[in-house]
Every structure is written in C-alpha cells, then in structure tokens.
Amino acid sequence: MKLHEYQGKEILRQFGVNVQDGKVAYTPDEVRTIAREYGQPVVVKAQVHVGGRGKAGGVKFSPTIDKAFENAEKILGMDIKGLTVNKVLVTKAVDIDAGVEYYVGMIVDRNVQSFTLMASAEGGVEIEEVAAATPEKIIHHRVDPVTGLRPYEAREVAIKAGFKGNLNKIADMMVKMSKAALERDAVLVEINPLFIDADGTPLALDTKFEIDDNAMYRHQDLLSWRETEAEHPLEIEAAKYGFAYVKLDNGNVGVLGNGAGIVMTSLDVVNRAGAKPANFLDIGGGAKAEIVYNAVKLVSKDSDVKAIFINIFGGITRADEVAKGVIQALNEGILTKPVRMRIAGTAETEAKALLAEVNSPLIQMYPDMFQAAEAAAADANKADANTAGDKK
C-alpha cells in the first residue's frame, strides 16, 4: 500500500525522525488558515500517489498567505498523471540555501535478500536519474533484518556518501528510519530531500513510504489510510475477490490465468498474436469455481475487452473448477464475449468433459496457448474493426 507524503511523515515522526511540520488541507480556505498559523512562507504540495508532482506543477512555494490560497486553488482539483488532487499538504518553508539536500532510502532488495540502505549527497532530485547517470554517487548498504541498522553502520554510510553535518544526528535519523521500515513492513522508504541545516541537524522534507500488502494484517491501524479512489474501479473490485488484476492501456483481449508467470507469458503470447492485452488477471493458486466466475464477470465488464483468453495449467488449481466458473458465467448470461481457452493439468479431463457438454460457440477450447491466443486475438481485432466501421 502506497502512503501519501503526509502519512509517511507521520510514521517517521512516530519513530522519532525529525520531520518538517505540516498539515493537510482540502480547500483553499483551510490552506489560508494553516499558512496564517505558521506565519511564514509555506509550501503547498499535492497529495497524490504518483511521482513527479513537482514537475507537474503540484508543489508550489508560497511566500505570502494570499499566494498560498492562490496556489491551493490551482493545485486542488488538478490532474496529475490521471489522478485528481483532492488534498494538499501545507508545510513550513525551509530556506534551502541555508543548508544542503541529501537522499536516504531503504528498499526491499532481492539481490541481498534484505533491505538495502541507499544514501547520496545528490538529494532533492529524482534518485532514479542519479542512479542512471552517476550510479557511483549512491552508496548501498545491506541492512541486517534481525539487528536492524546499527549507528556505526549508519555513520559509515553517511561518511561514504559525503554527508556534511552532525554525523551522530544524521546516523541516528537513519537508524530510526530503518526501524520504521522494518517494523512497519515497508517495501520502500525514501527521505528526499533530507535537509541538513546550518547546525548540521537533519530534517525530512519529503518522503515516500510503501507498505508490503502481505503484511497489512499486522498494520490494521493504517487500513483507514487506504484510498481506493486512486485505483482503477475494476482493480478495487478484484481486490475484494482476492485475485490480482491490473488494467492495461489500449488493449482488447481480456487475459486470465492461474499464476503470475503464466499470465505474464499469456500477455506476451497475445502481443505476438497481433492483439493487445486489456488486463492482467491472476486467479491465483487453488482457485475455486466462484473465484473464476467472479474473474470472468469482472473482465466481461471491461468495455475494452472484445474477447477473453483463458490460459490454465492446473497444479494446485483444478481445471474442472475453472470450467465450472466459466460455465456459471455463461448460464447466468454474464458471458457475452467469446472465450478462447487452453486448459491443461490437474483435472484437465473433467474440465474438458464439462465444457464439451455445454457446447457453446462462445466457449472454445484449443490444444495449446498459441492457438487459443490467436483465436482470441482474431475475435477481438475483428470486433474492433467492426466497431470502427460502425463509427464511420
């Protein structure tokens, strides 16, 4: 689960990290009130779950109270990469010239099977750009998941990264950030910029914080922060049913399979067949008929989808359960688009018997995934061509 900047800052504050003061506002009037309270220049920052807010005009320095109000009027309601800004964070402005900006972050790193702590003296810009252009300017350090980051390690990293300031205070801040990452099951935590003032004291000016969805059961207190409006409506519905669904742009074939690997390969196969996948839907392992029924229902609802390609290789998943789910959708009239499927593995014979019994032109089986994908691609492209013809 991705957190907003103000939420990530709240967590870091709970772990003792020195975080810049700020308050959330939903209207320009609220922004004015907060700016008046702070009595100094403020920064108005869009709170949306995408990167590059600054470049999109979603972060504005506001030297006066009136300017803060004006900026809030501009930012609230703004569209940033398809998401509408409905709240802003108002923070006290910091005189950047009176200090330095650094970067620190922790990320789950499968290569070291733990977190990697990253630090760079190149703060305040997108770290991906630094990584691409000058990777040597980012210091990497594996964090022991049991002991967490120790102060001496943090000092070493800070020294290697070339941080100037109060080393003990900076190290202490990094240790606290690492504690937050481990205890709050972060996938990613970034403090960027990390501002070091003239006295050498660190202050977190901006943060990114993302929590491992698998660990949400032990962070029930954060569940109210989940914002479903930032997700695709069908993705929200999919989450309710417990399968992984990703809406893809400009597609016309619904793609459904059992397992991330087979679904990814199915996307590749649809592309090769000359059509475009409209989604990625993994029914997961051991799915029962009801899950499959809901999956078919969900994909059918997507008006971009002109044909559905189902690719099943049953292991823990029983192919007959998959067939039952598809048949139920057909019987209830939910299935109106052609389903082209390849079905193999556990209970394959039973599944084929069930589907043969139904004998509907809407559901056709193919001996391998390529033929099924090609059939779905042909159906979808034909439907698209017909629609285009109608429009003329």
Added chain:
Amino acid sequence: MSILVNKDTHVIVVGMTGREGANHTKAMREFGTKVVAGVTPGKGGQTHEGLPIYNSVGEAVSNHQVDASIIFVPPAGAADAVLESAHAGVPLVILITEGVPTVDMMKAVQEVKALDHASREEGGKGVRLIGGNCPGLISSGECKIGIMPNSIYAEKGRIGLISRSGTLTYEAGKLLQLAGLGTSTTVGIGGDPVIGTTFADVLPLFEADPDTDAIVVIGEIGGADEEAAAEYIKHNMKKPVVAFISGRSAPAGKRMGHAGAIIMGNVGTPESKLAAFKDANVPVADTMPEIIELVKKVLNK
C-alpha cells in the same frame, strides 16, 4: 540419480490436516513420495490417512527418519514454520505458502543460512530452504515434494528445470515430456522478492548431477536473479543451459502479481536479462515451445 531428493527421501508435511496439506499429501503419496508423518500443533496423536500427526517437527524428527519437510501453513505462521523445521535439523525445507510478509522471509532466510553454515561446520548435512510461494521440487519418477501435477513427471528424463513461476514449470515440463526429453529434477524456486534458494544455488547441483544433460532456466522480469544465474553459468557451467523470460511485453512499473515481477528503473528489465544470457552464451527462447528446439540444438552440439 537426481538432485536434492530421490525415492528414498522421507518427508513430513507441516500443516497436513489443512485442506491443501491433505490434498497434496494424497497426491504426493500417489506419486510415490515416502511421506512418513504430518505436523499440526494441537493435533498430535491423531492419524491422517494412516499417517501419524505430531504436535511439533521436533517430535516427528525424534520418531522418524526425516529428510525433508513441506510446509502448508498460512502466511502469518509460515516463516515460523520454516524456522521450526530448520532448527529441528530437517536438511531440506520447502515452503509452498504464498503471501508471506517479506520482512518475515528476510529474517527466516538469514537464519536458515546461518544454521546451514553452522551445520556444515560441524560436518552435518546443512539446511536448505526452497520457496516460499513456490510449487516445490520433483525428481521425475522418484519423489515429489510439492504441488505439481503428477502426470507430467512420471517418466525420468535428462533435462534439469529451474523456474521462478509455478505454472510455467508445468508448462515447460509438459513440453519436455511431449518432446520425449523429459525432466530429471524440476525445482520451482518461487516468485517472491526474498526466497531461500535462487537459480545460482541450484545450477551447481545440476552441473554435478550425472543424470542431467542440459538445464532449462525459466525466469521473469524483475529482480536480478537471472543476471546472477548468467554470471554463474558464464564462469562455472560446462553443461548447456537454455533460458526463457516471462513477461517481456509487460509494461514497466506495473506490478504483475508476483511481488518480484516488477521492473524498477533499469534493474530487472527484459533487455538486461537477455543481454546477460547472451553474454553467457545461453540461448533464450522467444516462446515456450522454442525452449524444446533450443534444448535439442544444444544437446546435439
């Protein structure tokens, strides 16, 4: 011969009385796996399908020869179950569970590695964890510790298979079977960001196995495990290796189910994996059936 397991491997099932545990215990026994006992805390003393159930792995180990354990425990207790098996001295631990918190896996994997090291220092067998979120491993015709469909792996072949994806493991296994090549041992290493055994950990076992002639590696986008495998192959492998990478057309930045299947920056892109395999002289199949053509080609060399 085979790697890691064979017809004499004695297996316990942790979580045998649960739905998945029960179903797959049955399937494993049908395959011919020597399942000797189950473990379900609180159900010790009962029997399941004629097998004794114990309250702890320790109890099972004191009463039976145990060479491996397979874990069907829900995510919240899965890492703990791994550590229970590892501390009880089970040399091979297979975690099937999907959705285990990453931090739990980081801690468990690290502890298992420390135990492995300590055990080997003392001249013991060590401890190896495979998974989580994996289909397990299977030596064709001999032993299955996992959830793969039995029929694909009935006959012994001479191709080793390692895969990050469960379903693609079956897919490749089936294609190798239909082509008359068959598999020696298949290891599903799992798709999670932190796993016990990686491609590079399994490759040397196949290199040393006299009954494996070539190895198929099935990777996917995200992470750098394929790149690490390519590096290992380049410097250490004499046997031919063929690779496949799933998700090559997936859009960058979107998470495709597996936590690992996401492209972060330039790390884990299909391009970097293709380049790494090319550098190691490993042919990469564009489609799954092409894997077979490539395997035939490398075998004829």
